[in-house]
Amino acid sequence: MANLAVKLPQKWQHLLSLADFCLADYELVLQTAASFREVLSRRTKKVPSLQGKVVANLFFEPSTRTRNSFDLAAKRLSADTLNFAPGTSSLSKGETILDTARTFLAMGTDLMVVRHSMAGVPQAIANDMDKLGGQVAVLNAGDGKHEHPSQALLDLFTMCSQFSAETPSVHSLKDRKVVIIGDILHSRVARSNLWSLTTCLAEVHLVGPATLVPPELAQIFPQIQIHYALDKYALAGADFVMLLRLQSERMEQAFIPSLREYHQLFGMNSDRLKWCSPQVKLLHPGPVNRGVEISSNLMDDPNLSLIDQQVTNGIAVRMALLFLLGTGGREKAIV
Ligand code: NCD
Numbered sequence: 001m002a003n004l005a006v007k008l009p010q011k012w013q014h015l016l017s018l019a020d021f022c023l024a025d026y027e028l029v030l031q032t033a034a035s036f037r038e039v040l041s042r043r044t045k046k047v048p049s050l051q052g053k054v055v056a057n058l059f060f061e062p063s064t065r066t067r068n069s070f071d072l073a074a075k076r077l078s079a080d081t082l083n084f085a086p087g088t089s090s091l092s093k094g095e096t097i098l099d100t101a102r103t104f105l106a107m108g109t110d111l112m113v114v115r116h117s118m119a120g121v122p123q124a125i126a127n128d129m130d131k132l133g134g135q136v137a138v139l140n141a142g143d144g145k146h147e148h149p150s151q152a153l154l155d156l157f158t159m160c161s162q163f164s165a166e167t168p169s170v171h172s173l174k175d176r177k178v179v180i181i182g183d184i185l186h187s188r189v190a191r192s193n194l195w196s197l198t199t200c201l202a203e204v205h206l207v208g209p210a211t212l213v214p215p216e217l218a219q220i221f222p223q224i225q226i227h228y229a230l231d232k233y234a235l236a237g238a239d240f241v242m243l244l245r246l247q248s249e250r251m252e253q254a255f256i257p258s259l260r261e262y263h264q265l266f267g268m269n270s271d272r273l274k275w276c277s278p279q280v281k282l283l284h285p286g287p288v289n290r291g292v293e294i295s296s297n298l299m300d301d302p303n304l305s306l307i308d309q310q311v312t313n314g315i316a317v318r319m320a321l322l323f324l325l326g327t328g329g330r331e332k333a334i335v
Helices: 023-040 065-076 099-106 121-130 150-160 187-197 257-268 307-327
Strands: 054-059 080-083 111-116 137-144 177-181 204-209 226-229 240-243 281-283
Touching: 023 065, 023 187, 023 307, 054 065, 054 099, 054 226, 065 111, 065 137, 065 150, 080 099, 080 121, 099 111, 111 226, 111 240, 111 307, 121 137, 137 150, 137 307, 150 187, 150 281, 150 307, 177 187, 177 226, 187 204, 240 307
Parallel strands: 054 080, 054 111, 111 137, 177 204, 177 240, 204 226, 240 281
Antiparallel strands: none
């Protein structure tokens, strides 16, 4: 286990966005996650790092992967976990989001993992917790179309692990071509990935219908390239292809003519694969719509798809995040 006996900077009090992450922050996450991946390969997959701490999963929006991944990560660190789902909570009796968070604070919560369909809710909860003077750390588990930091970090860990499984490093992504395809407009995963991939100096390309790729992203990230066709120019020599789901729950209007046409124009299939690097790997944050953003046979090909690895790595990465925020990097060893 790396020596983490350093006090982490203020920005590590909460994890709300990757916008202010630097290369050293990413490297710290990768190293810490690699240590926890080793823990998860042991017979006893549990360490006492967060014993006595309380992790509350406040998911105001549906989730399978992210919620269970954070829950298991917290349990593997020996924390006690509280889970919240809006349908079965007092929210349905008119309680506000901030009052819900304050209730969990009063129960002694140390770390709050927050997902909400509205951008900015995790930040608002973090501000409120700071105002109350507690030492609570808030982790953004996806807020509207804004950001999904832990997903981008597990994507980064999974990509970098391709080059060195034991000691993944951010430097391995320099000049690698990463093509992100699909509904960029509504994707918090894409936004967080844009921060991480550009900081790690990957060559980033965005592809999708003009209605779903906002051109203003090129102003925020001048180094990226935008394509409105999934052709050989967009895919030439791609090292990683990241597929995104059409986020129909966030669409207020019809952005594409039909799912069939979308698959024809922007679906990843065996024909298009030929333009990529021979070592290309496919990623998808899930949930996947088989036959829409990716054809079924590619998704199930273990030589191509990293989708299951993303889910598995998600636990180690979230252990790293809970550990770093829960201990401020003060703990020296995991055990
Ligand atoms: C993503 C999300 O919720 O933003 N999924 C996830 O967290 N694994 C992407 C999506 O919903 O399509």
